[in-house]
Amino acid sequence: MRVLLIGDYPPPHGGVAVHVQQLHQFLRGRGLEAKVLDIGKGGRPAPDVLPVQSLAGFGLRLAGFLSAGWTVHVHTSGNNPKSWLLAAAAGVPGPRSPRVITLHSGLLPGFLAGARSRRLLARAALSGYARVVAVSPAIKEALVDCGVAEEKILVLPAFCASQVKPGPVTAAVEQARARRKPLLVMAHHPSPVYGRMLMFRALRLIANERPDVGLAVFGPGTQAPEFIRDAREARVASLLEDLGELEHDEALGLMSRGDAFIRPTTHDGDSISVREALTLGVPCVASDVCARPEGTYLFRAGQAPELAQRVLQALVEGPAQVSSPDAGPVLLELYAALAASQPADERPMAATY
Structure with missing residues:
Protein backbone atom coordinates (compact mmCIF):
# COMPACT_ATOMS: atom_id res chain seq x y z
CA MET A 1 0.00 0.00 0.00
CA ARG A 2 1.28 3.43 -0.98
CA VAL A 3 -0.13 6.70 0.35
CA LEU A 4 0.14 10.20 -1.08
CA LEU A 5 -0.64 13.05 1.32
CA ILE A 6 -1.60 16.39 -0.25
CA GLY A 7 -1.45 19.51 1.90
CA ASP A 8 0.76 22.14 3.49
CA TYR A 9 4.04 20.92 4.97
CA PRO A 10 6.19 22.89 7.45
CA PRO A 11 7.45 25.51 7.52
CA PRO A 12 5.44 27.45 8.48
CA HIS A 13 4.12 25.30 11.30
CA GLY A 14 0.37 25.74 10.99
CA GLY A 15 -2.08 23.14 12.28
CA VAL A 16 -2.72 21.45 8.92
CA ALA A 17 0.99 21.41 8.06
CA VAL A 18 1.95 19.90 11.40
CA HIS A 19 -0.68 17.18 11.08
CA VAL A 20 0.48 16.30 7.55
CA GLN A 21 4.07 16.12 8.79
CA GLN A 22 3.19 13.95 11.77
CA LEU A 23 0.95 11.63 9.75
CA HIS A 24 3.72 11.27 7.18
CA GLN A 25 6.18 10.37 9.95
CA PHE A 26 3.73 7.87 11.41
CA LEU A 27 3.18 6.11 8.06
CA ARG A 28 6.91 5.94 7.32
CA GLY A 29 7.47 4.59 10.81
CA ARG A 30 5.04 1.78 10.03
CA GLY A 31 7.03 0.86 6.94
CA LEU A 32 4.63 2.28 4.35
CA GLU A 33 5.75 4.03 1.21
CA ALA A 34 4.36 7.53 1.81
CA LYS A 35 5.00 10.81 0.03
CA VAL A 36 3.72 14.38 0.40
CA LEU A 37 2.74 16.87 -2.28
CA ASP A 38 3.52 20.12 -0.47
CA ILE A 39 1.03 22.74 -1.68
CA GLY A 40 2.13 25.30 0.93
CA LYS A 41 4.92 27.83 0.75
CA GLY A 42 7.52 25.16 0.06
CA GLY A 43 9.77 24.84 3.09
CA ARG A 44 13.16 23.21 3.36
CA PRO A 45 13.65 19.86 1.58
CA ALA A 46 12.53 16.76 3.45
CA PRO A 47 12.57 13.06 2.50
CA ASP A 48 9.66 12.10 0.25
CA VAL A 49 8.21 15.64 0.31
CA LEU A 50 7.64 17.03 -3.18
CA PRO A 51 7.15 20.80 -3.44
CA VAL A 52 4.59 22.05 -5.95
CA GLN A 53 5.77 25.10 -7.88
CA SER A 54 2.74 25.68 -10.11
CA LEU A 55 -0.80 24.53 -10.83
CA ALA A 56 0.43 22.69 -13.92
CA GLY A 57 3.14 20.99 -11.90
CA PHE A 58 0.60 19.90 -9.31
CA GLY A 59 -1.63 18.41 -12.00
CA LEU A 60 1.17 16.49 -13.64
CA ARG A 61 2.52 15.05 -10.43
CA LEU A 62 -0.93 14.14 -9.15
CA ALA A 63 -1.78 12.42 -12.45
CA GLY A 64 1.28 10.21 -12.07
CA PHE A 65 0.27 9.06 -8.61
CA LEU A 66 -3.35 8.50 -9.63
CA SER A 67 -2.41 6.38 -12.63
CA ALA A 68 -0.14 4.29 -10.40
CA GLY A 69 -2.97 3.55 -7.96
CA TRP A 70 -1.73 5.38 -4.88
CA THR A 71 -4.21 6.04 -2.08
CA VAL A 72 -4.58 9.83 -1.97
CA HIS A 73 -5.36 11.77 1.23
CA VAL A 74 -6.01 15.50 0.83
CA HIS A 75 -5.74 17.90 3.79
CA THR A 76 -7.30 21.36 3.48
CA SER A 77 -9.17 23.97 5.48
CA GLY A 78 -12.49 24.13 3.63
CA ASN A 79 -12.99 27.79 4.57
CA ASN A 80 -12.34 29.47 1.20
CA PRO A 81 -13.00 28.89 -2.53
CA LYS A 82 -9.36 27.97 -3.25
CA SER A 83 -9.57 25.14 -0.72
CA TRP A 84 -12.64 23.69 -2.40
CA LEU A 85 -11.15 24.01 -5.88
CA LEU A 86 -8.16 21.99 -4.61
CA ALA A 87 -10.55 19.39 -3.20
CA ALA A 88 -12.37 19.18 -6.53
CA ALA A 89 -9.15 18.89 -8.55
CA ALA A 90 -7.69 16.15 -6.35
CA GLY A 91 -11.01 14.31 -6.08
CA VAL A 92 -11.68 13.73 -9.76
CA PRO A 93 -13.02 10.17 -9.78
CA GLY A 94 -10.69 7.46 -11.03
CA PRO A 95 -10.83 3.68 -10.75
CA ARG A 96 -7.28 3.03 -9.63
CA SER A 97 -6.78 5.43 -6.72
CA PRO A 98 -8.93 5.60 -3.55
CA ARG A 99 -9.47 9.13 -2.30
CA VAL A 100 -9.77 10.50 1.29
CA ILE A 101 -10.01 14.14 2.41
CA THR A 102 -9.67 15.77 5.83
CA LEU A 103 -11.34 19.15 6.39
CA HIS A 104 -9.65 21.07 9.20
CA SER A 105 -11.00 24.57 9.73
CA GLY A 106 -13.40 25.74 12.39
CA LEU A 107 -14.40 28.51 9.97
CA LEU A 108 -15.80 25.94 7.51
CA PRO A 109 -19.40 25.87 8.85
CA GLY A 110 -19.70 29.65 8.63
CA PHE A 111 -18.16 29.74 5.16
CA LEU A 112 -20.57 27.13 3.78
CA ALA A 113 -23.55 28.77 5.47
CA GLY A 114 -22.72 32.03 3.68
CA ALA A 115 -23.99 31.05 0.23
CA ARG A 116 -25.87 28.24 -1.49
CA SER A 117 -23.27 28.22 -4.27
CA ARG A 118 -20.60 27.33 -1.73
CA ARG A 119 -22.62 24.39 -0.44
CA LEU A 120 -23.18 23.14 -3.99
CA LEU A 121 -19.45 23.44 -4.70
CA ALA A 122 -18.60 21.52 -1.53
CA ARG A 123 -21.01 18.69 -2.33
CA ALA A 124 -19.68 18.40 -5.88
CA ALA A 125 -16.04 18.58 -4.77
CA LEU A 126 -16.51 15.76 -2.25
CA SER A 127 -18.34 13.43 -4.62
CA GLY A 128 -15.11 11.76 -5.76
CA TYR A 129 -13.94 10.87 -2.24
CA ALA A 130 -14.55 7.47 -0.69
CA ARG A 131 -14.38 8.94 2.83
CA VAL A 132 -14.48 12.46 4.27
CA VAL A 133 -12.76 13.12 7.61
CA ALA A 134 -14.17 16.00 9.68
CA VAL A 135 -12.02 17.09 12.59
CA SER A 136 -15.07 18.13 14.65
CA PRO A 137 -18.79 17.34 14.92
CA ALA A 138 -19.61 20.91 13.79
CA ILE A 139 -17.79 20.34 10.49
CA LYS A 140 -19.64 17.07 9.99
CA GLU A 141 -22.99 18.78 10.56
CA ALA A 142 -22.13 21.48 8.02
CA LEU A 143 -21.22 18.85 5.42
CA VAL A 144 -24.39 16.87 6.02
CA ASP A 145 -26.36 20.10 5.53
CA CYS A 146 -24.65 20.39 2.12
CA GLY A 147 -25.99 16.99 1.12
CA VAL A 148 -22.90 14.87 1.82
CA ALA A 149 -23.99 11.39 2.95
CA GLU A 150 -23.60 11.07 6.71
CA GLU A 151 -22.25 7.52 6.49
CA LYS A 152 -19.41 8.79 4.30
CA ILE A 153 -18.12 11.15 7.02
CA LEU A 154 -15.75 10.13 9.79
CA VAL A 155 -15.23 12.49 12.74
CA LEU A 156 -11.60 12.20 13.79
CA PRO A 157 -9.34 14.76 15.46
CA ALA A 158 -6.34 15.68 13.32
CA PHE A 159 -3.89 14.53 15.96
CA CYS A 160 -1.22 11.85 16.24
CA ALA A 161 -0.36 11.51 19.92
CA SER A 162 2.47 9.09 19.16
CA GLN A 163 4.31 11.84 17.28
CA VAL A 164 4.31 14.44 20.10
CA LYS A 165 8.00 14.54 20.98
CA GLY A 318 -2.72 21.57 37.51
CA PRO A 319 -3.17 19.27 34.51
CA ALA A 320 -5.84 16.63 34.10
CA GLN A 321 -5.09 12.99 33.42
CA VAL A 322 -6.08 12.47 29.79
CA SER A 323 -5.94 9.80 27.12
CA SER A 324 -4.93 11.45 23.86
CA PRO A 325 -6.25 10.18 20.50
CA ASP A 326 -4.01 9.04 17.68
CA ALA A 327 -5.37 9.37 14.15
CA GLY A 328 -2.50 7.36 12.69
CA PRO A 329 -3.73 3.81 13.39
CA VAL A 330 -7.34 4.76 12.47
CA LEU A 331 -6.28 6.20 9.11
CA LEU A 332 -3.93 3.30 8.43
CA GLU A 333 -6.86 0.91 8.90
CA LEU A 334 -9.01 3.10 6.64
CA TYR A 335 -6.38 3.13 3.87
CA ALA A 336 -6.08 -0.65 4.06
CA ALA A 337 -9.84 -1.12 3.82
CA LEU A 338 -10.07 1.19 0.79
CA ALA A 339 -7.16 -0.54 -0.94
CA ALA A 340 -8.73 -3.95 -0.32
CA SER A 341 -12.04 -2.78 -1.82
CA GLN A 342 -10.50 -2.07 -5.23
CA PRO A 343 -11.24 -4.56 -8.02
CA ALA A 344 -8.65 -7.31 -8.25
CA ASP A 345 -7.69 -6.36 -11.81
CA GLU A 346 -6.74 -2.82 -10.81
CA ARG A 347 -3.07 -3.52 -10.24
CA PRO A 348 -0.67 -0.74 -9.23
CA MET A 349 1.58 0.70 -11.90
CA ALA A 350 4.87 2.51 -11.66
CA ALA A 351 4.46 6.24 -10.94
CA THR A 352 6.35 9.09 -12.54
CA TYR A 353 6.96 11.88 -10.06
Whole structure:
Protein backbone atom coordinates (compact mmCIF):
# COMPACT_ATOMS: atom_id res chain seq x y z
CA MET A 1 0.00 0.00 0.00
CA ARG A 2 1.28 3.43 -0.98
CA VAL A 3 -0.13 6.70 0.35
CA LEU A 4 0.14 10.20 -1.08
CA LEU A 5 -0.64 13.05 1.32
CA ILE A 6 -1.60 16.39 -0.25
CA GLY A 7 -1.45 19.51 1.90
CA ASP A 8 0.76 22.14 3.49
CA TYR A 9 4.04 20.92 4.97
CA PRO A 10 6.19 22.89 7.45
CA PRO A 11 7.45 25.51 7.52
CA PRO A 12 5.44 27.45 8.48
CA HIS A 13 4.12 25.30 11.30
CA GLY A 14 0.37 25.74 10.99
CA GLY A 15 -2.08 23.14 12.28
CA VAL A 16 -2.72 21.45 8.92
CA ALA A 17 0.99 21.41 8.06
CA VAL A 18 1.95 19.90 11.40
CA HIS A 19 -0.68 17.18 11.08
CA VAL A 20 0.48 16.30 7.55
CA GLN A 21 4.07 16.12 8.79
CA GLN A 22 3.19 13.95 11.77
CA LEU A 23 0.95 11.63 9.75
CA HIS A 24 3.72 11.27 7.18
CA GLN A 25 6.18 10.37 9.95
CA PHE A 26 3.73 7.87 11.41
CA LEU A 27 3.18 6.11 8.06
CA ARG A 28 6.91 5.94 7.32
CA GLY A 29 7.47 4.59 10.81
CA ARG A 30 5.04 1.78 10.03
CA GLY A 31 7.03 0.86 6.94
CA LEU A 32 4.63 2.28 4.35
CA GLU A 33 5.75 4.03 1.21
CA ALA A 34 4.36 7.53 1.81
CA LYS A 35 5.00 10.81 0.03
CA VAL A 36 3.72 14.38 0.40
CA LEU A 37 2.74 16.87 -2.28
CA ASP A 38 3.52 20.12 -0.47
CA ILE A 39 1.03 22.74 -1.68
CA GLY A 40 2.13 25.30 0.93
CA LYS A 41 4.92 27.83 0.75
CA GLY A 42 7.52 25.16 0.06
CA GLY A 43 9.77 24.84 3.09
CA ARG A 44 13.16 23.21 3.36
CA PRO A 45 13.65 19.86 1.58
CA ALA A 46 12.53 16.76 3.45
CA PRO A 47 12.57 13.06 2.50
CA ASP A 48 9.66 12.10 0.25
CA VAL A 49 8.21 15.64 0.31
CA LEU A 50 7.64 17.03 -3.18
CA PRO A 51 7.15 20.80 -3.44
CA VAL A 52 4.59 22.05 -5.95
CA GLN A 53 5.77 25.10 -7.88
CA SER A 54 2.74 25.68 -10.11
CA LEU A 55 -0.80 24.53 -10.83
CA ALA A 56 0.43 22.69 -13.92
CA GLY A 57 3.14 20.99 -11.90
CA PHE A 58 0.60 19.90 -9.31
CA GLY A 59 -1.63 18.41 -12.00
CA LEU A 60 1.17 16.49 -13.64
CA ARG A 61 2.52 15.05 -10.43
CA LEU A 62 -0.93 14.14 -9.15
CA ALA A 63 -1.78 12.42 -12.45
CA GLY A 64 1.28 10.21 -12.07
CA PHE A 65 0.27 9.06 -8.61
CA LEU A 66 -3.35 8.50 -9.63
CA SER A 67 -2.41 6.38 -12.63
CA ALA A 68 -0.14 4.29 -10.40
CA GLY A 69 -2.97 3.55 -7.96
CA TRP A 70 -1.73 5.38 -4.88
CA THR A 71 -4.21 6.04 -2.08
CA VAL A 72 -4.58 9.83 -1.97
CA HIS A 73 -5.36 11.77 1.23
CA VAL A 74 -6.01 15.50 0.83
CA HIS A 75 -5.74 17.90 3.79
CA THR A 76 -7.30 21.36 3.48
CA SER A 77 -9.17 23.97 5.48
CA GLY A 78 -12.49 24.13 3.63
CA ASN A 79 -12.99 27.79 4.57
CA ASN A 80 -12.34 29.47 1.20
CA PRO A 81 -13.00 28.89 -2.53
CA LYS A 82 -9.36 27.97 -3.25
CA SER A 83 -9.57 25.14 -0.72
CA TRP A 84 -12.64 23.69 -2.40
CA LEU A 85 -11.15 24.01 -5.88
CA LEU A 86 -8.16 21.99 -4.61
CA ALA A 87 -10.55 19.39 -3.20
CA ALA A 88 -12.37 19.18 -6.53
CA ALA A 89 -9.15 18.89 -8.55
CA ALA A 90 -7.69 16.15 -6.35
CA GLY A 91 -11.01 14.31 -6.08
CA VAL A 92 -11.68 13.73 -9.76
CA PRO A 93 -13.02 10.17 -9.78
CA GLY A 94 -10.69 7.46 -11.03
CA PRO A 95 -10.83 3.68 -10.75
CA ARG A 96 -7.28 3.03 -9.63
CA SER A 97 -6.78 5.43 -6.72
CA PRO A 98 -8.93 5.60 -3.55
CA ARG A 99 -9.47 9.13 -2.30
CA VAL A 100 -9.77 10.50 1.29
CA ILE A 101 -10.01 14.14 2.41
CA THR A 102 -9.67 15.77 5.83
CA LEU A 103 -11.34 19.15 6.39
CA HIS A 104 -9.65 21.07 9.20
CA SER A 105 -11.00 24.57 9.73
CA GLY A 106 -13.40 25.74 12.39
CA LEU A 107 -14.40 28.51 9.97
CA LEU A 108 -15.80 25.94 7.51
CA PRO A 109 -19.40 25.87 8.85
CA GLY A 110 -19.70 29.65 8.63
CA PHE A 111 -18.16 29.74 5.16
CA LEU A 112 -20.57 27.13 3.78
CA ALA A 113 -23.55 28.77 5.47
CA GLY A 114 -22.72 32.03 3.68
CA ALA A 115 -23.99 31.05 0.23
CA ARG A 116 -25.87 28.24 -1.49
CA SER A 117 -23.27 28.22 -4.27
CA ARG A 118 -20.60 27.33 -1.73
CA ARG A 119 -22.62 24.39 -0.44
CA LEU A 120 -23.18 23.14 -3.99
CA LEU A 121 -19.45 23.44 -4.70
CA ALA A 122 -18.60 21.52 -1.53
CA ARG A 123 -21.01 18.69 -2.33
CA ALA A 124 -19.68 18.40 -5.88
CA ALA A 125 -16.04 18.58 -4.77
CA LEU A 126 -16.51 15.76 -2.25
CA SER A 127 -18.34 13.43 -4.62
CA GLY A 128 -15.11 11.76 -5.76
CA TYR A 129 -13.94 10.87 -2.24
CA ALA A 130 -14.55 7.47 -0.69
CA ARG A 131 -14.38 8.94 2.83
CA VAL A 132 -14.48 12.46 4.27
CA VAL A 133 -12.76 13.12 7.61
CA ALA A 134 -14.17 16.00 9.68
CA VAL A 135 -12.02 17.09 12.59
CA SER A 136 -15.07 18.13 14.65
CA PRO A 137 -18.79 17.34 14.92
CA ALA A 138 -19.61 20.91 13.79
CA ILE A 139 -17.79 20.34 10.49
CA LYS A 140 -19.64 17.07 9.99
CA GLU A 141 -22.99 18.78 10.56
CA ALA A 142 -22.13 21.48 8.02
CA LEU A 143 -21.22 18.85 5.42
CA VAL A 144 -24.39 16.87 6.02
CA ASP A 145 -26.36 20.10 5.53
CA CYS A 146 -24.65 20.39 2.12
CA GLY A 147 -25.99 16.99 1.12
CA VAL A 148 -22.90 14.87 1.82
CA ALA A 149 -23.99 11.39 2.95
CA GLU A 150 -23.60 11.07 6.71
CA GLU A 151 -22.25 7.52 6.49
CA LYS A 152 -19.41 8.79 4.30
CA ILE A 153 -18.12 11.15 7.02
CA LEU A 154 -15.75 10.13 9.79
CA VAL A 155 -15.23 12.49 12.74
CA LEU A 156 -11.60 12.20 13.79
CA PRO A 157 -9.34 14.76 15.46
CA ALA A 158 -6.34 15.68 13.32
CA PHE A 159 -3.89 14.53 15.96
CA CYS A 160 -1.22 11.85 16.24
CA ALA A 161 -0.36 11.51 19.92
CA SER A 162 2.47 9.09 19.16
CA GLN A 163 4.31 11.84 17.28
CA VAL A 164 4.31 14.44 20.10
CA LYS A 165 8.00 14.54 20.98
CA PRO A 166 9.44 17.73 22.50
CA GLY A 167 12.75 18.87 21.09
CA PRO A 168 15.68 20.40 22.97
CA VAL A 169 14.79 23.42 25.08
CA THR A 170 16.58 26.49 23.78
CA ALA A 171 18.59 28.90 25.91
CA ALA A 172 15.96 31.59 25.32
CA VAL A 173 13.28 29.32 26.74
CA GLU A 174 15.37 28.48 29.79
CA GLN A 175 15.99 32.18 30.41
CA ALA A 176 12.28 32.92 30.15
CA ARG A 177 11.56 30.02 32.48
CA ALA A 178 14.00 31.42 35.05
CA ARG A 179 12.54 34.94 34.88
CA ARG A 180 8.83 34.11 35.05
CA LYS A 181 6.80 32.39 37.72
CA PRO A 182 4.43 31.33 36.36
CA LEU A 183 5.32 31.10 32.66
CA LEU A 184 2.30 30.98 30.34
CA VAL A 185 2.61 29.95 26.69
CA MET A 186 0.58 31.00 23.65
CA ALA A 187 0.90 30.31 19.92
CA HIS A 188 0.62 33.58 17.99
CA HIS A 189 -0.55 34.49 14.51
CA PRO A 190 -1.40 37.94 13.10
CA SER A 191 -4.97 36.84 12.38
CA PRO A 192 -7.50 38.23 14.90
CA VAL A 193 -8.87 34.69 15.15
CA TYR A 194 -5.98 33.88 17.50
CA GLY A 195 -7.26 36.30 20.17
CA ARG A 196 -4.10 38.26 20.87
CA MET A 197 -5.74 41.36 22.39
CA LEU A 198 -8.05 39.24 24.53
CA MET A 199 -5.02 37.40 25.93
CA PHE A 200 -3.24 40.68 26.63
CA ARG A 201 -6.23 42.02 28.58
CA ALA A 202 -6.44 38.79 30.58
CA LEU A 203 -2.69 38.86 31.22
CA ARG A 204 -3.01 42.31 32.78
CA LEU A 205 -5.62 40.91 35.18
CA ILE A 206 -3.51 37.84 35.98
CA ALA A 207 -0.54 40.08 36.80
CA ASN A 208 -2.60 41.78 39.48
CA GLU A 209 -2.66 38.42 41.31
CA ARG A 210 0.67 36.99 40.12
CA PRO A 211 3.05 39.94 39.50
CA ASP A 212 5.93 37.69 38.36
CA VAL A 213 3.86 36.14 35.56
CA GLY A 214 5.15 36.07 31.99
CA LEU A 215 3.63 35.11 28.65
CA ALA A 216 5.88 33.35 26.13
CA VAL A 217 4.56 33.91 22.62
CA PHE A 218 5.82 32.09 19.56
CA GLY A 219 4.85 32.25 15.92
CA PRO A 220 4.77 34.82 13.12
CA GLY A 221 4.01 38.49 13.58
CA THR A 222 5.41 39.13 17.06
CA GLN A 223 7.58 42.00 15.76
CA ALA A 224 4.78 43.65 13.76
CA PRO A 225 3.73 47.21 14.69
CA GLU A 226 0.22 45.98 15.51
CA PHE A 227 1.56 43.47 18.03
CA ILE A 228 3.73 46.09 19.74
CA ARG A 229 0.85 48.59 19.78
CA ASP A 230 -1.55 46.10 21.37
CA ALA A 231 0.99 45.11 24.02
CA ARG A 232 1.55 48.74 24.97
CA GLU A 233 -2.15 49.58 25.03
CA ALA A 234 -2.84 46.61 27.32
CA ARG A 235 0.19 47.53 29.49
CA VAL A 236 1.72 44.03 29.20
CA ALA A 237 4.84 44.67 27.09
CA SER A 238 7.10 44.05 30.10
CA LEU A 239 5.38 40.71 30.75
CA LEU A 240 6.05 39.21 27.32
CA GLU A 241 8.73 36.75 26.27
CA ASP A 242 8.91 36.99 22.47
CA LEU A 243 10.42 33.76 21.13
CA GLY A 244 9.58 34.37 17.46
CA GLU A 245 8.98 31.52 15.05
CA LEU A 246 10.09 28.14 16.35
CA GLU A 247 10.56 24.76 14.80
CA HIS A 248 7.73 22.48 15.85
CA ASP A 249 9.84 20.36 18.17
CA GLU A 250 11.17 23.56 19.74
CA ALA A 251 7.61 24.78 20.27
CA LEU A 252 6.82 21.50 22.00
CA GLY A 253 9.92 21.96 24.15
CA LEU A 254 8.69 25.42 25.16
CA MET A 255 5.21 24.11 25.86
CA SER A 256 6.59 21.34 28.05
CA ARG A 257 8.42 23.94 30.19
CA GLY A 258 5.39 26.19 30.62
CA ASP A 259 3.00 26.27 33.56
CA ALA A 260 -0.06 26.56 31.29
CA PHE A 261 -0.85 26.77 27.59
CA ILE A 262 -3.48 29.28 26.45
CA ARG A 263 -5.67 29.07 23.33
CA PRO A 264 -7.85 32.25 23.28
CA THR A 265 -9.16 31.83 19.73
CA THR A 266 -12.44 33.26 18.40
CA HIS A 267 -12.92 30.31 16.02
CA ASP A 268 -11.31 26.87 15.93
CA GLY A 269 -11.51 23.46 14.32
CA ASP A 270 -9.74 20.89 16.43
CA SER A 271 -6.61 22.58 17.72
CA ILE A 272 -3.50 20.41 17.54
CA SER A 273 -1.75 22.65 20.07
CA VAL A 274 -4.48 22.10 22.68
CA ARG A 275 -4.12 18.35 22.35
CA GLU A 276 -0.33 18.61 22.39
CA ALA A 277 -0.42 20.50 25.69
CA LEU A 278 -2.71 17.93 27.26
CA THR A 279 -0.56 15.08 25.95
CA LEU A 280 2.52 16.73 27.49
CA GLY A 281 0.78 17.03 30.85
CA VAL A 282 0.52 20.84 30.72
CA PRO A 283 -2.67 22.59 31.92
CA CYS A 284 -4.52 24.03 28.95
CA VAL A 285 -7.00 26.93 28.98
CA ALA A 286 -9.03 27.42 25.79
CA SER A 287 -12.08 29.27 24.51
CA ASP A 288 -15.38 27.42 24.20
CA VAL A 289 -15.77 28.15 20.47
CA CYS A 290 -15.71 24.46 19.59
CA ALA A 291 -15.68 21.07 21.26
CA ARG A 292 -12.49 20.79 23.30
CA PRO A 293 -10.83 17.64 24.64
CA GLU A 294 -11.67 16.46 28.11
CA GLY A 295 -9.35 18.05 30.64
CA THR A 296 -9.31 21.50 29.02
CA TYR A 297 -10.11 24.50 31.21
CA LEU A 298 -12.80 26.33 29.22
CA PHE A 299 -13.76 29.99 29.25
CA ARG A 300 -16.47 31.86 27.36
CA ALA A 301 -15.03 33.29 24.15
CA GLY A 302 -14.26 36.99 24.33
CA GLN A 303 -14.43 37.18 28.13
CA ALA A 304 -11.05 38.39 29.39
CA PRO A 305 -11.95 38.30 33.13
CA GLU A 306 -13.17 34.73 32.80
CA LEU A 307 -10.03 33.77 30.86
CA ALA A 308 -7.87 35.22 33.64
CA GLN A 309 -9.89 33.38 36.28
CA ARG A 310 -9.54 30.06 34.51
CA VAL A 311 -5.79 30.53 34.07
CA LEU A 312 -5.40 31.17 37.79
CA GLN A 313 -7.52 28.09 38.49
CA ALA A 314 -5.40 25.95 36.14
CA LEU A 315 -2.21 27.11 37.84
CA VAL A 316 -3.56 25.94 41.20
CA GLU A 317 -5.24 22.70 40.13
CA GLY A 318 -2.72 21.57 37.51
CA PRO A 319 -3.17 19.27 34.51
CA ALA A 320 -5.84 16.63 34.10
CA GLN A 321 -5.09 12.99 33.42
CA VAL A 322 -6.08 12.47 29.79
CA SER A 323 -5.94 9.80 27.12
CA SER A 324 -4.93 11.45 23.86
CA PRO A 325 -6.25 10.18 20.50
CA ASP A 326 -4.01 9.04 17.68
CA ALA A 327 -5.37 9.37 14.15
CA GLY A 328 -2.50 7.36 12.69
CA PRO A 329 -3.73 3.81 13.39
CA VAL A 330 -7.34 4.76 12.47
CA LEU A 331 -6.28 6.20 9.11
CA LEU A 332 -3.93 3.30 8.43
CA GLU A 333 -6.86 0.91 8.90
CA LEU A 334 -9.01 3.10 6.64
CA TYR A 335 -6.38 3.13 3.87
CA ALA A 336 -6.08 -0.65 4.06
CA ALA A 337 -9.84 -1.12 3.82
CA LEU A 338 -10.07 1.19 0.79
CA ALA A 339 -7.16 -0.54 -0.94
CA ALA A 340 -8.73 -3.95 -0.32
CA SER A 341 -12.04 -2.78 -1.82
CA GLN A 342 -10.50 -2.07 -5.23
CA PRO A 343 -11.24 -4.56 -8.02
CA ALA A 344 -8.65 -7.31 -8.25
CA ASP A 345 -7.69 -6.36 -11.81
CA GLU A 346 -6.74 -2.82 -10.81
CA ARG A 347 -3.07 -3.52 -10.24
CA PRO A 348 -0.67 -0.74 -9.23
CA MET A 349 1.58 0.70 -11.90
CA ALA A 350 4.87 2.51 -11.66
CA ALA A 351 4.46 6.24 -10.94
CA THR A 352 6.35 9.09 -12.54
CA TYR A 353 6.96 11.88 -10.06
